[in-house]
Amino acid sequence: MMRSALTCAVLTLGLLTACTTSSTPNAQTQRPDTLLTVTVGPDVTSAELERQYGGSVQLRTDTFAVIGNPTRLSASSGAPERNGRVVHNPAQLSAVAKAIWPVSISNWNDVNDYASSEFKVMGDHTAQLWNDRQFLPFPGNSGAFLGMSLNRAHASQSGGHSATIAVIDGPMDVNHVALSGSLVSASHWRDFANGDAQPTLSGNEDELIYGHATAVAGMALQVAPFAKILPVQVLDSHGDGDLLQLASGIVWAVDQGADIINLSLGATTDSGAVRQALEYARQKGVMVAAAAGNSGESLLYPASLLSQTGRGVAVGSLNAQRAVSSFSSTADSAMLFAPGEDVYSLYPGNRAAQWSGTSLSAPVVSGELAYLSAQGLTPEQAYARAAALGTTVTGGMSTWKAVDFADLE
Template sequence: MTSTQTGLLLALTVSLLTACGSTLPGLAGDRQGQTAPRYDYLATVPLQSGDTVASVQAAVGGTVVSWDKSDCASGLAGSCQALVGMNGAASLSAQSIGNNLGRVVTVEANKDQFSGGGVLTATINGSRAYWAGGSLLAWSGGSRAYWAGGTYDPIPQNSGLWNTLHLQQAQALAPNLGAGVTVAVIDTGLDLSHPAFVGSLTDPSTWKDYVGGDAAPQDEGTLGVGGFGHGTNVAGIILQIAPMAKIMPIRVLGSDGSGDVINIASAITWAGAHGAKVINLSLGSTSDSKTVQDAIKAVTAKNILVTSSAGNGNVDKLTYPAATSEQIGGLLSVGSVTPLDVKSAFSNYSKDLQIVAPGEIVYAPAPGNMMAAWSGTSQAAPMAAGALALAMGQTLKVPVSSLENILTNSAFNIYINPLNIPYAKDQKLGSGRLDLSAFLAQSVK
């Protein structure tokens, strides 16, 4: 790709990302690709001994969507609770439901407020690249990247990114390559039949599709339209960094890239209950949700680490849940920089941002046995998730709860670049750019 083509591509990317970063309005309604029931409101019900699905549904006047009694003894916010979907004008208030059940209940509008952000920026020379026989046919000199037997030779089109992050050195420090670590990708789903994911997914009993209402979280749509391919790309980025990790696919975003509160919260709870050690949230909203916050607090309290994208509006404020990362230990907010370590034109920034990673034109698998590049903070977040998976696959020098701080403290200082000086006050690009080898050197034995 020529420099002129790259410039035009990035200009288009900024335009599209700005559009994608806005909050999606309204209560739950018809979403593209949605076949599961939709709800206008959700009630969060703390569970007690003797509760059944039927008794809770009767008291609330709705349908139980998530039921978690796995950790009732802990008393953690978000543990031992049910999420109940309700339609109509919420005829029962939180107080009346609480009176019916004899406990405090919260009711929240189930807004369709989350967006995956990011945008498809390139296929190979504008044409399709096919994965066949376990190999990726690339355009440069007929070179190939192989996925076979759990080993991975990184996609050559990403070689500049991985050199910057010191991926090769990091993988040498973490030779297990993330083995034994499950990373939940809560997104648009994956192309489950893509050769890139053969042997790299968790058992299908752990999969979930909250959009389709089944256990097959297949990425659906038309490539280049809406969010189709977003989750496939995100998962592929994680596996390039930690190729022996397992991906748990959970679909919460429709093919238009949007998702609602109850599905995001339910997915986080599901991932935490089914073996995830890292959860990647390449999605965000300009509105906060207590229900989602509580779900994140519950999983991070169990030493599950969560990475969240900062948002693509080029504003001095992070999207949620990344915006709460300073208040919730174990939740890491991730922004985007260019390959030259300059803030991406689309990336949100804030004194609350913790770290940045390269999020522009990142190649990974795409639906239909293809490879394609996406740009956005959605592509930066899974780089941090992959880093955490690499570390957690090894014997650690430190507790899991310390990994977040080590990751940020080992970051490369990008404020020495004059173009980043406007963000230096209050470190609005976080502690710097992710450095995989520096992180692994400080975190694993």
């Protein structure tokens, strides 16, 4: 179920109130060039931290703080990190959405004559999702979904009931008819890229980031139709963001009651701020799935961190033959693979499209985690269970697990 959200979250910088565990940058805060992440207790105020380190407190919880452009450092404080880029711009090597092909776009109501209103109540009528071995909302996904026995999970009637998946991403078409009824209250939304509360669609179709978050949300809901989506924007309409925005988005999602965080994005460097934000999520019992990347080489961050530590799931892509996609990044450490090549999902303007990339694989795993969350499992138990349920997939000298729903419930 959706975790209880904070009722007194601070949205501006300043003193930490007695009942608040975090604060986020205000709308006018300029992006800092450097970040210093420090461990703190709830009794230390932001003003005290600014006097000690200089700069300004950009993000604050009851366990850590992120200070922008610190000027007074010591041997004990450590060195600040560059506030690096977080992207899924297909033109960049570090992109997660490197291979996006928005083709087969059609009016949503013409997709297999399956009306948007029916799509939204599919959790209440799971039999409507399938006609024998055909997945009705997107017949093109039938093979991929049958390959992981998703039809059996849908027949269980659970559908990730009451779980909330935070899609931390770029602009989302929150008015897409297929998302109607599946978004949490707008009071929980947040846009860190533009400093406001509305992560709504922006940009144009010439931008390869366009529709990315919408597709991610749609993929999660195809897997877990009962789940709710929490939109949190950390990337702008060009697909760019920074490490502070990513860390802030993670903390925000946790404080707003998310059960699962989906990260279909990445960076090329480690980050103390993001690492602490992920630890904050772990301590609060929030599950995390992150896309591996599409370079065909090493994992993006934070997928690499999750793979090495087991504190989340790094997700690679499978093709229609349930083999590792040629573009999918991999590692010798733990990973889970899910369909992400030539799959169908939502596209802005009440349309659908075909997509490829580990960005689409991650929400499949987030959907599986929604089922496991609904069963009351802890994050560690859910990760272990997902791996145990998976089938074996190989690549080179490595062996991993691929998502399988056959014995999920």
